[in-house]
Amino acid sequence: MNIMGVWRRNPGAALLASPFESTPPSDDRTRQVAVAAAFLASEINVLLGVANDSHDFPTKTARLASAKQKLSELMGIASLHPSIGMTNLVEVQACIVRVESELLEYRLQSDDERPGPPKNFENVNTESSSITVGELQNKPLSAWGNADIINGLRFSATLQLRTPLRILLRHGEIHIDEAKPPPIIIQEGWEGIWLPAAKSFEEALCHPNSTDEEIRFYIRIDAGLADINTVASDIGPIREDDYLPFLVALRRIIEVDDTIENRIKMLRETNFPADWQRLLHRHDGIDGLVERFFxxxxxxxxxxxxxxxxxxxxxxxxxxxxxxxxxxxxxxxxxxxxxxxxxxxxxxxxxxx
Structure with a gap:
């Protein structure tokens, strides 16, 4: 079963997940796992499409990191199930290197040399007319397709220090109304994006005739993905459950309607949990946060x-x-x-x- 996602500006390099010729436990199981793997590949293509098209470089960096993480997950699935293979992998990896090179070139430029970002990445003109996730942001759920393997849409906030509290508090919100587009949450394109909320392997693939062995297999895959799942952030890939509460707590302090002096005092007097000390350290401690925000x-x-x-x-x-x-x-x-x-x-x- 071949399902190819579309990567704008380079559709020939879209990642494709499909079953190789092998001896699977059952034809039906191979087909179902192939569908799920193809959906993961589609997510990767969506994230790479945003990274490719966006002129907002923090957005470009975050989506590229997420795509690389999803690619790692997909390669893990393929290693667990030999009947699943990936084509265009070399081309996709080469394009990842190209986007990384763009980011490096951007960092080396002076402020005057850097291109100005468009207000919304959805409006960026591209070489392909294929619809992308940016263009689907104001479309009803029914227009997104893949109803058999997605539960709805999930809002993904950009998990960075600069992200406002109003955005962080909406992270993970689910939209399931097929007749309506998802609510408008962001004010600027970099703040976040609606993405397909994939069903778990167990939800998507199990059916009345599934064997106990197949069900246990899908549950193991879901557990493995949950264990290794990370998100992009301004300190690199990190577990969402670790970083989001830290960001929310921090923004609740610095967004208080008070003087700069009082907010700095609150930052210094807050007793952050021991588990967050490593996060503070990666941001150069409280002094680093003070210098960043004030x-x-x-x-x-x-x-x-x-x-x-x-x-x-x-x-x-x-x-x-x-x-x-x-x-x-x-x-x-x-x-x-x-x-x-x-x-x-x-x-x-x-x-x-």
Whole structure:
């Protein structure tokens, strides 16, 4: 049974999962496992399609990491069931390397050289007219197809420090109304995406005539996938159940309607669980989080370190500071004017909600 997903801009490299000629326990079991493997391959193609098309590089990075993880899972399934094979694997791996090269090139570019992202990756023009997951975001569930192997749609939030609490709290939400499109949750394309919610192998493949051996086989596959399942994050692949509660707890602190000083105080005084200490360490500890969300504004001279103080200083005073000329002075004035809140603080608020 051959089911090929579509990878836009390079449809010939779509990953294909299909049964090889071998001696399976039963023809029906081989067919069913092949369908499930093909669906995994389809998920990989969807994620790679987003990674390929997106001009938002954090989104590109996250979806590529998820695709690589799914590919690892599929290869694990194939190793458990020799009758399942993958074609176009070499081409897909080569395209993964190409996208990784794009990301590396982007990181090496200066800010002025980097391309500006479109508002939504769904609108990116591509070489293929095939419908993709980005174009299905505002379509009813019935338009997504594969009803025999999906339960509905599942919202996948981008699990990163910058992701707002309103998005994180919707992560994992399921949409099952076939007549309606999924609700609009995101405000920017990078924040998250609706993806097909695959049935478990047991749900998708078991039937009244399934043998006990087959049922146990499917349950073992589901248990194995649950054990190794990880998601992409800003600190690399990580178990969703480990990282999501940490992000939610962190965002509940930094998004509080309070001064910068009080929020920093709450961060420092919070007794994070022992299991989260390794996550804090990977973010350079509390000091690293403070610098990320509330970086120092600018310290031009003694007493000139807040937007209000610098804005109140006359041009003559600022121009007398070494390194500040007319052009730099204009930039400083613009920076001060752009700060709308906490203007008497020597740090700026980089938290977006």
């Amino acid at each position: 970086p120092q504004f600018m310290n031009l001279a003694s007493g000139l370190n807040t937007p209000n103080r610098i804005a109140a200083a006359p041009d003559k005073t600022l121009l007398a500071i070494k390194g500040i000329g007319p052009a730099t002075l204009r930039k400083i004035r613009v920076c001060c004017a752009e700060v709308a809140t906490n203007r008497d603080c020597d740090r700026i608020d980089m938290v977006r909600v």
